Amino acid sequence: MTAEPTLAPVSAPVIETQRLSVFYGATEAVKSVSIKVEPNQVVAFIGPSGCGKSTLLRCVNRMNDLVPGARIEGDVSFRGMNLYADGVDPIEVRRRIGMVFQKPNPFPKSIYENVAFGPRINGYRGDLEALVEKSLRHAALWEEVKDRLTVSALSLSGGQQQRLCIARALAIEPEVLLMDEPTSALDPIATQKIEELIYDLKQDYTILIVTHNMQQAARVSDETAFLYMGHLIEFGPTNQIFTNPAEERTEAYITGRFG
Amino acid sequence: MSNVKATVGRFEPRRTTRYTIGQVFRTIFLLATCVGIAALLVLLLDVLNEGATHLSWDFIRSYPSRFADRAGIWAALIGSIWVLSLTALFSFPLGIATAIWLEEYAPNSWLTRTIQMNIANLAAVPSIVYGILGLAVFVRWLEMGRSVLAGSLTLTLLILPVMIIAGQEAIRAVPTSIRLGSYALGATRWQTVRRQVLPMAMPGILTGTILALSRAVGETAPLIIIGALAFVPFVPDGPLDSFTVLPIQIFNWISRPQPEFHAIAAAGILVLLAVLLTFNLIAVLLRNRYSKKL
Numbered sequence: 001m002t003a004e005p006t007l008a009p010v011s012a013p014v015i016e017t018q019r020l021s022v023f024y025g026a027t028e029a030v031k032s033v034s035i036k037v038e039p040n041q042v043v044a045f046i047g048p049s050g051c052g053k054s055t056l057l058r059c060v061n062r063m064n065d066l067v068p069g070a071r072i073e074g075d076v077s078f079r080g081m082n083l084y085a086d087g088v089d090p091i092e093v094r095r096r097i098g099m100v101f102q103k104p105n106p107f108p109k110s111i112y113e114n115v116a117f118g119p120r121i122n123g124y125r126g127d128l129e130a131l132v133e134k135s136l137r138h139a140a141l142w143e144e145v146k147d148r149l150t151v152s153a154l155s156l157s158g159g160q161q162q163r164l165c166i167a168r169a170l171a172i173e174p175e176v177l178l179m180d181e182p183t184s185a186l187d188p189i190a191t192q193k194i195e196e197l198i199y200d201l202k203q204d205y206t207i208l209i210v211t212h213n214m215q216q217a218a219r220v221s222d223e224t225a226f227l228y229m230g231h232l233i234e235f236g237p238t239n240q241i242f243t244n245p246a247e248e249r250t251e252a253y254i255t256g257r258f259g
Numbered sequence: 260m261s262n263v264k265a266t267v268g269r270f271e272p273r274r275t276t277r278y279t280i281g282q283v284f285r286t287i288f289l290l291a292t293c294v295g296i297a298a299l300l301v302l303l304l305d306v307l308n309e310g311a312t313h314l315s316w317d318f319i320r321s322y323p324s325r326f327a328d329r330a331g332i333w334a335a336l337i338g339s340i341w342v343l344s345l346t347a348l349f350s351f352p353l354g355i356a357t358a359i360w361l362e363e364y365a366p367n368s369w370l371t372r373t374i375q376m377n378i379a380n381l382a383a384v385p386s387i388v389y390g391i392l393g394l395a396v397f398v399r400w401l402e403m404g405r406s407v408l409a410g411s412l413t414l415t416l417l418i419l420p421v422m423i424i425a426g427q428e429a430i431r432a433v434p435t436s437i438r439l440g441s442y443a444l445g446a447t448r449w450q451t452v453r454r455q456v457l458p459m460a461m462p463g464i465l466t467g468t469i470l471a472l473s474r475a476v477g478e479t480a481p482l483i484i485i486g487a488l489a490f491v492p493f494v495p496d497g498p499l500d501s502f503t504v505l506p507i508q509i510f511n512w513i514s515r516p517q518p519e520f521h522a523i524a525a526a527g528i529l530v531l532l533a534v535l536l537t538f539n540l541i542a543v544l545l546r547n548r549y550s551k552k553l
Contacts, residue, residue, distance in 0.1 A: 066442060068367060095445035103330035107455060116453065118444035165440070172444055 012080060014039050014176060014206045016059055020074035022055050022064065032074065037223075042198060044221035044238065046214065048253070053210045053229040056091065056104045057178050060208060061097040061119045078176070095122055098169035104161035104180040106153035106168075111145050114153045114164055118172040118189040128188040131171055136202075139167035140197050158172075159190025165196065179209040182215065195220050214254050218242050226250045306532075310525025318526055323508065323526040324493045327519035332527050336506035338407070338487075339534060340502055341475060342504055345411035346475050350418055355457075358420075358426030358464070363452050364513060382420035389417040390481030398485050405486035408498040413481050418471040425467020429460040461549045469542040479506040505531040 013036040022030040030052040033223040037043050045053035059076055062083060076083045083093055095118075106114050115132045124131065132149075138143040141163040145156070153164055162182060169177060179198070183191040198207060200218045211217050217224055217238065224241040224248075226234045234241060234250045245251045252258055264292040321331020357378075365371040395414025433456045441451040482504055490511075505527060512523040512524035 027463065029271050061442060061443065063439065066439070091269065091447060094443055099443040101436060102440065103436060105434070105440040107437060108459060117441075121444065121446045121450045121454070126505075168440075256399075 013037055014079060015077075015208065016077045017056070017059070018075040018077075020054070020056070020059065020072060020076055022059060022070065022072050024067065029230055030059070030227075033227070033232040034228075035225060035235055036206065037206060039206050040202055041223060042202055042206075042209060042221045044214075044217035044224045045208065045210045045227060046217050046224060046253070047233075048208055048258070049212075050229075052098065052230040053225075053227050054180050056227070057180055057208055057210050060176070060178055061099055063092045063094070063099065065090050082246075095172050096172035096174050097176040097178060098172065099121065099168055099178040100162070100165050100180070100182050103185045104158055104165050106156070106161050106164050107137045108152065108154055110150045111153050111156070111164060112149040115168050115171045118168060122172055124172075135171040136165040137163075138170050138201070140161045140200070157190070159186050159193060162186060162194060163197065166194075166201075170201075174205070176206045176208065176236035178206065181210050181212060184212060191216070205229070214242075226253060228253070277502070282442070306525045306528050310520055310527070310529050313523050313526040314529055318523065319530065323490055323511075327523055328515060330512075330520075330523055332508060332530050334491040334494055335503050335505045335527070336530060336534070338491065338502035339504040339531075340405045341495050341498075341502060342410050342414065342482075343476050343534075343538065345407060345498060346414045346418070347468070347472055349415040350422055350471065350499045351412060353415070354419055354422030354468075354471075354501075355426050355464060357423045358430055359452060359457075361423070362427050362430040363384055363448065363456065371465075378420050378423055382424060386417055387480040388416055389413055389483060390484030392416065393481060393485045399455075403499065405488065405501045406499045407495050407502045409485055410482050410487055410502060411498070413485055414475045415505065416477060416479060417478065418475050421471045422453065422467055422476070425470065426460070426464045429463025429467065430456060432463060433459045453509060458549070465542050465546040469539050469546075472538055476504075476538065477506055479510055480503075482507060487515075497503070 015031055015035075015037040017035045019032045020030060021028060021032050023134065033052075033056060034193070037042075046057065047053050055064065058067075059072060060078075060083070064070045064072070072084060078093070082088070083187060097190060105214065107117060112132055115135050116128055119128060119196055120133055131144060133146075137146065144160060145151075145164075153161065156164060162185075166177075166182075183194050185225060186194065195216065198209065209220065211218075221238045223236065224238045225232060226245075226247070228249055234247045237244075242254060243251060245254065266316050273407060318331050319336065321329060324330040361371065361375060365374075393409060393416065397403045397409035397412050398405060401409075403412075430525050437455050437459065438451055441455045446454070486501075487507050488501055488503050491501065493500075495502045509524050509527040509531065512520040512527060515521075
């Protein structure tokens with residue numbers, strides 16, 4: 001069933017969950033999941049709808065705190081620090097672990113203000129304009145919007161909006177980026193751009209991505225975790241998961257026999 | 260083509276009947292709209308016909324008098340503006356703050372639900388009941404007397420439920436994804452409310468405010484109860500002065516037997532409508548300014 005915690009490798013994991021269970025009221029959405037994510041890796045979470053992959057993702061930056069009735073058991077740690085320990089401020093956690101959502105959700109403000117919002121509320125002291133430009137460049141959006149930074153973000157296309165949301169997340173200089181099905185609302189061309197972007201961002205960030213798209217998981221990730229009904233069925237190098245899965249259910253899912 | 264025939268056999272489209280039914284309802288809706296518009300037009304024309312000739316600068320600038328040709332509306336006009344401004348000043352922040360608490364902060368408990376239900380109930384309480392409450396609490400107990408302040412506070416209580424409900428609806432209409440986006444960037448709850456939710460909800464909140472204040476400016480009963488005077492030969496200098504308002508002045512003139520007073524009552528109604536339209540215009544302009552920013 002669940003992979004037992006393996007022996008710790010020498011390099012320190014960026015994100016680590018230990019027997020993490022998540023409950024919504026009486027429902028157990030994630031069941032004793034243990035995972036280690038090494039720096040500068042892209043980890044894909046796959047599994048049928050309702051398998052708990054988004055819930056797992058939201059635990060990593062404590063966004064689940066916002067869901068009434070949600071509670072966790074087990075540990076989630078970030079660079080060895082327990083994220084759910086007393087005295088850990090979720091606001092600081094979210095600044096260091098950024099998030100991009102399923103549907104692009106730019107604020108109904110200008111492109112510039114969208115990127116500047118995070119730094120502003122977190123008391124950024126440096127050159128804000130430079131930071132906005134850097135973030136937009138990093139999200140591969142700068143060339144398309146540099147002449148219209150004061151225009152409403154809602155005038156951008158869906159794909160551009162999603163890259164703006166990525167730029168917005170990068171502007172607060174996080175170390176980890178969580179992406180919850182970031183391309184499910186986008187067309188294939190916009191999807192391809194985001195995937196290329198993920199590949200580039202890997203140089204500087206550790207990325208956890210939830211996806212419903214098998215090919216996407218295979219293309220962008222280094223490691224893949226397959227979840228089913230709250231259980232972590234299999235977790236390993238993406239190559240191995242897709243070519244030679246150890247579990248029969250993993251194979252059944254990735255070859256499209258269920259889910 | 261054979262399956263087309265089969266289709267004809269199994270379905271009975273009756274398209275003509277369906278279109279006719281559609282047309283009937285369309286006509287009903289159009290007629291219903293016309294009833295409202297016609298009533299409004301008749302009212303306006305009637306008032307204009309009777310009152311327009313009496314509407315003059317003298318009429319606006321004069322105080323009430325026993326003689327219809329010397330009577331004016333100045334005291335009531337300024338009184339109404341006083342009451343309306345103070346009511347807006349009290350009810351707007353109170354209404355928004357309550358709406359924010361209920362939508363963004365309150366836990367989903369039986370207490371919150373009880374408060375919520377009672378606010379909805381309060382919105383349906385007849386205005387005269389608020390007048391009695393205002394008389395007991397503001398005029399007598401807090402010893403404000405028959406003042407502008409007492410009147411404004413009474414009207415504030417009266418329109419507060421409506422403003423809270425409108426504010427809540429506007430806040431609820433802000434998509435959750437916007438809040439999540441803000442929290443995910445490390446914003447606190449207040450930063451999220453202040454920088455994202457409120458700006459988006461503001462046009463809706465202002466619309467609710469317009470409707471609520473329009474109701475307040477036309478209210479007569481509660482102000483009569485708390486003792487707004489009908490004959491005021493001066494304008495209020497401050498919130499503790501006694502006062503009258505346009506609807507009371509109009510009511511007073513209408514209830515006199517002499518037809519000349521009925522004519523200046525009509526002129527008074529025109530002034531009341533003008534005040535209402537002015538207030539609405541300001542609120543609409545404010546709202547458009549906010550909407551454009553988005």
